[in-house]
Amino acid sequence: MRGTRWNRWAGVGLAAAVLLCAGAASAQESHVGKYSGNAKAGKINYRRYCIGCHGPAGDGNGENAPWIDPKPRDFTAAVFKCRSTPTGTLPTDQDLYDAVTRGFDTTNMPPWMPLTVVDRVNLVAYIKTFSPKWKSDKAGAPVEIPAESPVTIESVLHGRELFQKMECWKCHGPEGHGDGPSAATLTDSKDRPIPPYNFSTGTRFKCGNTNRELYRIFMTGLDGTPMPSFADVIKPADAWDLVHFLRTLQPLVTPEATVWKAWVTTHGNELKPIGPEQAPGVGQ
Amino acid sequence: MHFSTLRSPGTPIGLLVLNRNGIAWGLIAIALLAITSQPAQAIPAFARKYGLPCSACHEAWPKLNNFGQVFKDNGYQLENDRDSPIFQNNAYFPITIRMTPQWHLEHNQRQQVDGPLGTSIEQNITTSGFDLSGIDIWTAGTLYKNISFQVLPSADSTGAFHFESAWVRFDNLFGSSWLNLKFGKHELDTPISEKRFLFLTANGGFFQLYHFTPVGGPGLSSLNQFGGIGDNQLGVELMGHSKNSYTRYAVSVLSSNSGNVGLPTNQSYDLYLNGSQAFEAGRLGLQRVGAFAYVGRSPTYFLTDGGAAIPGTGRGDRSFYRVGAYGIWYLGKFDFSTLYMHGLDNAFLATNTPANTPLPLGSRSPTWNGGFIETHFTVNPQFVLVNRYEAIRVSRQAFTVLPGTTTTVPSDFGDIDAFSVGYRWYPIMFSRAGLAWHQEYSYVRSRKTSLVNNLDQGNSSLLMGFDFDF
Amino acid sequence: MRTKYISMTALTLVAGASLVALAGQPPRPASGSISGKITYTGTPPKMKAIDMSKEPSCVKQHPTPVTTENVVTGKNNSIQYAVIYISSGDQGSTAPTKALKFDQKGCQYIPHVLAMQVGQAFQIINDDPTSHNIHPLAKVNPEWNKSQPPGTPPLNAQYPKAEFIPVKCNVHPWMHGYFIVLNTSHYAVSDDDGEFSIKDLPPGKYTVTAWHEQFGTQSQDVTVAGADAKGTNFVFKAVPY
Numbered sequence: 002m003r004g005t006r007w008n009r010w011a012g013v014g015l016a017a018a019v020l021l022c023a024g025a026a027s028a029q030e031s032h033v034g035k036y037s038g039n040a041k042a043g044k045i046n047y048r049r050y051c052i053g054c055h056g057p058a059g060d061g062n063g064e065n066a067p068w069i070d071p072k073p074r075d076f077t078a079a080v081f082k083c084r085s086t087p088t089g090t091l092p093t094d095q096d097l098y099d100a101v102t103r104g105f106d107t108t109n110m111p112p113w114m115p116l117t118v119v120d121r122v123n124l125v126a127y128i129k130t131f132s133p134k135w136k137s138d139k140a141g142a143p144v145e146i147p148a149e150s151p152v153t154i155e156s157v158l159h160g161r162e163l164f165q166k167m168e169c170w171k172c173h174g175p176e177g178h179g180d181g182p183s184a185a186t187l188t189d190s191k192d193r194p195i196p197p198y199n200f201s202t203g204t205r206f207k208c209g210n211t212n213r214e215l216y217r218i219f220m221t222g223l224d225g226t227p228m229p230s231f232a233d234v235i236k237p238a239d240a241w242d243l244v245h246f247l248r249t250l251q252p253l254v255t256p257e258a259t260v261w262k263a264w265v266t267t268h269g270n271e272l273k274p275i276g277p278e279q280a281p282g283v284g285q
Numbered sequence: 286m287h288f289s290t291l292r293s294p295g296t297p298i299g300l301l302v303l304n305r306n307g308i309a310w311g312l313i314a315i316a317l318l319a320i321t322s323q324p325a326q327a328i329p330a331f332a333r334k335y336g337l338p339c340s341a342c343h344e345a346w347p348k349l350n351n352f353g354q355v356f357k358d359n360g361y362q363l364e365n366d367r368d369s370p371i372f373q374n375n376a377y378f379p380i381t382i383r384m385t386p387q388w389h390l391e392h393n394q395r396q397q398v399d400g401p402l403g404t405s406i407e408q409n410i411t412t413s414g415f416d417l418s419g420i421d422i423w424t425a426g427t428l429y430k431n432i433s434f435q436v437l438p439s440a441d442s443t444g445a446f447h448f449e450s451a452w453v454r455f456d457n458l459f460g461s462s463w464l465n466l467k468f469g470k471h472e473l474d475t476p477i478s479e480k481r482f483l484f485l486t487a488n489g490g491f492f493q494l495y496h497f498t499p500v501g502g503p504g505l506s507s508l509n510q511f512g513g514i515g516d517n518q519l520g521v522e523l524m525g526h527s528k529n530s531y532t533r534y535a536v537s538v539l540s541s542n543s544g545n546v547g548l549p550t551n552q553s554y555d556l557y558l559n560g561s562q563a564f565e566a567g568r569l570g571l572q573r574v575g576a577f578a579y580v581g582r583s584p585t586y587f588l589t590d591g592g593a594a595i596p597g598t599g600r601g602d603r604s605f606y607r608v609g610a611y612g613i614w615y616l617g618k619f620d621f622s623t624l625y626m627h628g629l630d631n632a633f634l635a636t637n638t639p640a641n642t643p644l645p646l647g648s649r650s651p652t653w654n655g656g657f658i659e660t661h662f663t664v665n666p667q668f669v670l671v672n673r674y675e676a677i678r679v680s681r682q683a684f685t686v687l688p689g690t691t692t693t694v695p696s697d698f699g700d701i702d703a704f705s706v707g708y709r710w711y712p713i714m715f716s717r718a719g720l721a722w723h724q725e726y727s728y729v730r731s732r733k734t735s736l737v738n739n740l741d742q743g744n745s746s747l748l749m750g751f752d753f754d755f
Numbered sequence: 756m757r758t759k760y761i762s763m764t765a766l767t768l769v770a771g772a773s774l775v776a777l778a779g780q781p782p783r784p785a786s787g788s789i790s791g792k793i794t795y796t797g798t799p800p801k802m803k804a805i806d807m808s809k810e811p812s813c814v815k816q817h818p819t820p821v822t823t824e825n826v827v828t829g830k831n832n833s834i835q836y837a838v839i840y841i842s843s844g845d846q847g848s849t850a851p852t853k854a855l856k857f858d859q860k861g862c863q864y865i866p867h868v869l870a871m872q873v874g875q876a877f878q879i880i881n882d883d884p885t886s887h888n889i890h891p892l893a894k895v896n897p898e899w900n901k902s903q904p905p906g907t908p909p910l911n912a913q914y915p916k917a918e919f920i921p922v923k924c925n926v927h928p929w930m931h932g933y934f935i936v937l938n939t940s941h942y943a944v945s946d947d948d949g950e951f952s953i954k955d956l957p958p959g960k961y962t963v964t965a966w967h968e969q970f971g972t973q974s975q976d977v978t979v980a981g982a983d984a985k986g987t988n989f990v991f992k993a994v995p996y
Contacts, residue, residue, distance in 0.1 A: 042568075049666045050352070053338040053716045065336035065716055080898050089899025104365055109336050111363035115355040115529045117565045138897070167904055168886035171926050182809040186928040190892050204366045222900050227925030229888035229902040233910065277811065 031094040031126035036118055038094075043127030046120050054109060059131035069109045072193060079132035080190065080225040083208035088222040088230035090141025091134060097125045099209075106205040144220050144232060146213055150241040152256045154264045160246025163239060165275050167231060169219075172197040175275040177250030190225045197227070200250035215244050327481075328425060329718045329755055330379035331356075335363060338716045340666035344620075345709060346719050346754075347481040348661070351530060351563070351571055358526040358533065360433035360456030360465060361426055369430040379426035385418035385723065387750025391487055394743045395735035407737045417442045418485070418750075421449070431456040435471075448546070450517050463525030470519045470544055474535030474559045476577055476611035477622045479515045483661070483671045486746035489705035489727025491515060492657065493675050494609075494626050497701070499651040501636040501683040502694045509605055509634045510550050510583040512543040514557065519544055531563040533575075541581050541602075551599030555581030561611075570615030578608040586639035601640025603631035622659040628652065635683040645688040653679045655701075667711040671725075677701040695739075700732040709752070718755040723748065787979035789963060790952035791987035793837040793945040795970070799826045799993040805862075805929045812884045813862035813927070823929070824867040826969050826993070833949025834967060834991060836868040838935045840942035841953065842974060843962035854878060857932075859887045859903070864922065864932030868968070872940045873917055878909040891922045891934055900925075919966070933968060965989040 031038040048057075054073035056063040061075035074081070083100045084092035092100075101121050104112035113121060129135040150156060164170060172187060174180040179199030189195045198206065208218050220240060222230030235243065248257035265272075327346035332339060339346045342353030349357065362368035370377075390413035400406035419442050425435035433456055439449035452469025472480050475495065484490050495515030498507045520539030526532065537557040542550040561575025584599025609626030632650045633640050657675035664670070682694045707725030728745040735742050802822035807813045827835040855877035858865040862883060871877055879889055881903045889910065890900040895918045903910060914920070914936040924930035935942075943951035953963070956979050964974040970991035977984050 045665075049338075049340045053341070054336060069336055078894065078898075087899075088901060089897035104363070107366045109365070109367070111335070111337075111365050113352070115352040117351075117571055119565070119568055119570075167902065168926065171886070183926045183928070187925055188928075190890075190898060222902075224898055224900060227888070227890065227900070229890065229900040229925070231902045234902055234904055234907050 029126060029130060031097070031122050031129060033094050033098045033118075033122050033125065036122045038119070038122030038124070038126035040123070040126040040130050042119075043123035043125070046116070046124055047127050050113065050116075051124070059128070065109070071108050071189075071195065072191075073109070075191070076128050076131035078190075078225070079134040082223040082225060084141070084221050084224065085143035085217060086141030086221065087144060087232060088224055091138055093140045093143065094122075094125050094129075096140075097128060098122060101125065103209060105207045107202075108207070144217065145237070146216055146220075147237045147241075149212060149244075150238060152245050152260055154260050156242045156245045157249060157257060157261050157264075158246075159239065160242035160244065161275070163235065163243045164246055167235065167243075169243075170275050172227065173200065177201060177247070187227045189227070195226055200247065201252060203252045212241075212244050212248070215247060216240055219243065327383070327719055327754055328379075328381045328423060330381045330424070330426065331361060332716045332718075334373060334377065334379060334426065336716055338666075338714055339711070339719050340714055344661070344663055345483065345666065345669035345711070346721070348483055349478070349481055355526075355528075355530045358465070358524070358530050359462070360431065360454050362431070362433070362456065368427050370427055379424055381421070381423040381425075381754055383421045383423065383752070383754035385485060385750045385752040386415075387418060387485075387723075387748055388415050389413065389486065389746060389748040389750070392745045395738070395740055397736040405737050407735055407740075413747075420444075421754075428453070461525070462528055465524050465526075467522040467524070470517050470546075471522055471537075472517050473514050473537055473557050473579075474522065474524060474533075475514055476559065476561070476575055476609070476624055477613065477659070482659070483669065483709055484673065484705050484707065484725060484727065485723055485750075485752065486705070486725050486727040486748045488729045488744050488746040489673070489703065489707075489725060493677055493701050493703050493729070494624065494655045494657060497628065497653070497655065497677055499628075499630055499635055499653055499679055499683065500699055501648070501651070502687045502692075502698065505637055505683075505687075507630060507635050508583065508585055508637050509630055510541065510543050510599075511555070511579075511581055511605060514577075514579050514607060517544050518555075518557070519546070520554070531571075532561075534558075534560040539581075541583060548597045551584045551597060551602065553582045553584075553599075553602055555579065563613075566615075569617060570620070571613075572615060573613040574611070576608075576610045578606065580604070580606045583634055585633045586641060601633070603633040603640060605630045605634060618663050620661050620663070622661075623656070625654070625656040627654050632683060645684070647685060647688070648683055649681055651679060651683040652681045653677055657703075667714050668708070670708045672706045673704070675701070675703040695733050697732045699734060701729065703727070703729040719753060721752040723750055723752045725749075787956040787958055787983065788952055788954045789839075789956060789961070789977055789979060789984045789987050790950070791839075791985070791989065793834045793839070793949040793951065793965060793967070793989050793991070794832040795828065795834055795991045795993040796832070797993040798995040799828055799834075800969070800995045802826060807862055807927075807929065810862055810885055810927055816861035816883075821861070821863060823931070824863075825931070826967075827867070827947075829947050829949055831949075833945070833947075834970075835945055835947050835949065836866070837945040837949075837951075837965050837967040837989070837991075838868060838870050838937075838942060839945065839951045839953065839963060839965045839989070840870070840935075840937050841939045841956075841961050842964040844960050845939045845941055846957055846959065856880060856909075857934075858882055859889075859924070859930075862887075862924075862927050862930055864930060866932075866944065868933045868935060868944055870935040870937060870942050870944050871914070872937055872942075874913055874915060875940075876911060876913045878911055879903065880909045881905060881907065886926060887924045887930070888926055889922065890925055891920045893918060893920045896920065896936070935966070963987060965991075967991055 029040040052063055054063040054065045054069060055061055059076035061073040063073060066073055079091060081092045084096045086092055098121055101124055102114045104110045170181050171183045172181045177200030179197045184197050187195050206215060206218060208214055220232045222228055245257045248255045249261040327343060342349060342356055344350040392411045394409050395407040396410045397405050398408045419440050421437060421439050423437050427433045433454045436451045437449040438446050440446045448470060450470045450472060452467050452471045454465060454467040456465050458464035479492050479495055492515055496513035498509045500506055518539040520537050522535055522537040524535035539555045541553045541555045557579045559577040561573050563571050563573035566572050582602040582604045585601035585603055587594035588598035607626055607628045609624060611624040614621045629650055629652045632644055632648045635651045636645055636648045638644055655677035657673055659673040662670040677700060679699050682698060684694045686693055705725060705727040710722045713720055725748050730741055730743045732741055733739045804820045804822050829835060855869060855871055857869045857877055858880045860882040881887055884905045886902060886904040888900060888902045892898060895916045896914045901910060917938045918936050920934040922932040922934055941953045941956060943953050945951045958980050961977050962974050963977050964972055966972045973989050977987050
């Protein structure tokens with residue numbers, strides 16, 4: 002009785018094993034829009050463009066790696082900063098494609114947008130051969146991003162409250178200068194020092210430059226770095242408020258900065274500084 | 286380029302005595318040009334700055350791929366907010382040298398040599414041996430974010446230096462990649478760069494079409510100052526490109542002195558235009574089509590002082606133009622560069638006639654058509670096979686009959702066929718320096734140009750050497 | 756989701772196959788246990804005092820300064836936070852039902868080492884008035900990193916693969932702990948007297964492994980014959996660095 006039941010499950014397991022093998026075959030491919038990439042073609046271009054930093058084994062130990070900071074990505078770990086998917090999940094092919102295309106600002110990784118779409122899609126397929134996780138796991142489901150709420154001073158101020166409450170300032174600093182109390186001690190998952198983003202530089206974010214991409218950065222977290230995911234603790238509507246506030250920390254001409262500057266000139270003295278909570282009774 | 290070194294600024298160009306020796310000089314000039322020019326610009330200084338292997342920017346160095354093209358179009362910037370020199374180690378200086386110690390053989394057919402009793406006869410001349418190329422000492426990079434520069438002192442193999450290029454460029458004006466302004470001596474935005482191609486020999490190391498000026502007839506040279514679109518020119522260039530450089534344009538306004546310093550000719554300006562569009566063809570790769578034009582004027586005589594021409598006083602400007610279209614086609618590892626060009630020189634220039642004197646009877650403005658197809662088979666980033674066939678056909682000779690004689694100018698006089706084949710092997714593919722073993726054979730045949738008997742001349746080169754840069 | 760289903764069925768396949776092999780035998784009573792004590796010889800390293808001054812709310816919670824916990828010793832050379840588990844001979848484990856808790860309190864992880872079985876659910880709780888980010892540095896399992904501000908509900912988690920996972924909080928770099936994910940449900944963590952007991956074991960031959968984050972692993976073979984296999988002791992050689 003019990004045996005037959007287990008036998009049936011064993012049959013299902015066998016079918017699953019077959020499926021697993023099929024999965025292994027599909028891990029040699031990538032799919033971005035209408036394009037399909039294959040790892041064999043990708044390898045040729047990997048050796049042409051990527052090997053100097055990421056190394057022949059994809060472990061980030063290329064000949065240039067010792068001279069580069071931040072270090073090149075180790076593809077064998079299959080942990081990626083820029084994803085549309087929740088923390089702890091594999092990125093989609095589109096995410097990898099976007100990362101290759103966009104490059105990583107302020108690092109040695111240039112935008113590879115000059116390569117043809119086919120070349121980039123093939124590279125994505127090849128990058129996925131470096132870790133067995135691409136065979137055993139599936140990419141996460143992309144985090145849903147609702148339509149952006151209007152940029153208002155209420156939104157920016159609420160975002161500022163979140164910046165305080167979520168303790169973003171502990172790393173990014175009260176003014177967003179990347180100088181919070183924990184900033185100096187941060188290390189990545191390989192125990193290498195890593196600085197938090199300094200908003201006052203105004204440079205593009207590593208994972209993009211649009212408000213949507215900024216939304217995604219703190220909702221998905223940047224895996225492999227100290228930047229955690231806030232998806233469980235910030236509601237989607239509130240997340241836009243945080244986006245709007247973060248924009249005011251950058252020295253850029255943005256709608257958020259305009260709204261903020263106009264408000265601050267008249268209400269600046271109402272602002273409580275960001276930082277450690279003041280004990281009750283301790284005046285400002 | 287080195288064409289011009291034959292005419293120092295003080296040379297009375299307009300009064301230059303032109304005879305059979307003119308052609309000989311011309312041929313020697315072409316040979317000199319090829320030997321001393323450094324057609325290649327590959328810059329390990331950039332590899333060192335950015336930590337990318339040569340193969341990232343070069344299909345096979347010095348030939349650029351589209352990634353390298355975008356890097357160049359951006360003003361030597363990757364645009365990762367780390368381009369400004371402030372991010373470099375203070376000790377970093379972007380300097381590159383390139384040289385090619387080599388063994389080569391030159392075979393020149395039907396050369397004029399002295400015969401018995403003061404006659405001239407023709408004889409084939411062959412020479413071979415170990416030799417040096419010229420040297421490029423190249424510095425280029427960014428002075429600041431969106432301000433780039435290049436200075437290239439270049440020497441021939443004897444060590445005589447000149448400035449091959451020197452310019453400053455303001456990149457991404459008004460935040461737009463469509464507006465970049467370059468000021469100084471620069472390579473024209475040629476359809477297929479002669480500075481970055483994969484041929485080095487005396488006969489094959491340049492595009493015939495990029496330097497061709499027709500001769501009026503046997504023993505007659507051209508007055509055209511313009512050395513060719515292959516020569517670096519002095520002026521300003523406005524160029525723009527889409528972010529991935531699929532769409533590109535360039536407009537140069539140039540002093541019409543063929544890149545020579547010291548204002549040697551006159552005050553007029555030339556115009557060069559180039560535009561192209563690339564598109565993706567699936568797995569085949571990137572295809573590009575484009576068109577270009579050079580329109581200029583050149584003086585036909587100079588003011589003189591005691592019979593000597595006064596530099597910068599060129600007079601009697603006459604016009605010339607070069608127009609063409611091209612395509613660069615990829616079939617996976619194969620790629621073809623194809624180019625068609627049509628050219629015209631004013632009759633005064635072609636017949637060597639100062640514009641204040643009447644044209645010889647029966648003279649016309651010569652025209653010609655030409656084209657080439659260059660093939661590369663990039664086996665991998667470390668091995669590339671190259672080949673090129675080039676043809677120039679004079680469609681209208683300056684004269685049908687040489688003035689004062691009954692000598693008919695044959696319709697194919699001065700036509701050129703050129704063929705090159707070779708390979709480059711890069712034993713190391715590295716992000717600090719480059720080394721290539723280069724082997725090439727080139728053959729050029731020019732119709733009816735031998736000086737004594739007006740017969741075809743075939744010249745060939747064989748070269749093998751180590752091409753290295755650091 | 757599909758992958759999860761596949762990997763779970765694949766696991767079931769393995770478990771199922773071993774059960775099929777056992778189907779002919781009567782189930783053995785799981786009444787035995789293995790117990791013992793973890794001690795050291797030599798000189799263990801001195802634990803350093805933690806400077807929490809950058810997090811005043813945590814300083815307040817500790818009347819006396821706390822020290823690091825990578826080597827926690829007790830009386831008679833006992834070692835706490837060693838994980839002892841059946842590394843071989845386990846005849847299949849029943850699904851664990853007990854939900855485990857991993858608390859963040861006073862900017863410390865309680866317990867410092869949390870052992871669990873593959874697939875076992877556990878909760879991560881923030882009892883501090885400050886934000887923590889929980890960043891388990893998994894390599895085989897997915898590496899995730901989540902923020903948990905004060906007053907937010909517990910985080911539910913489980914790991915699909917066996918792995919020894921260091922846990923850290925990037926905001927408070929001194930916070931350091933371990934998730935020990937095991938293929939067996941028969942495991943124990945040594946207490947403050949260095950003692951442990953692995954219960955509910957059917958009679959049989961087992962390999963027992965003891966793991967300590969600083970001193971490595973040790974194994975010994977133990978036969979359980981109905982009663983308690985007492986005195987399964989492990990002695991780690993401690994070095995002061």
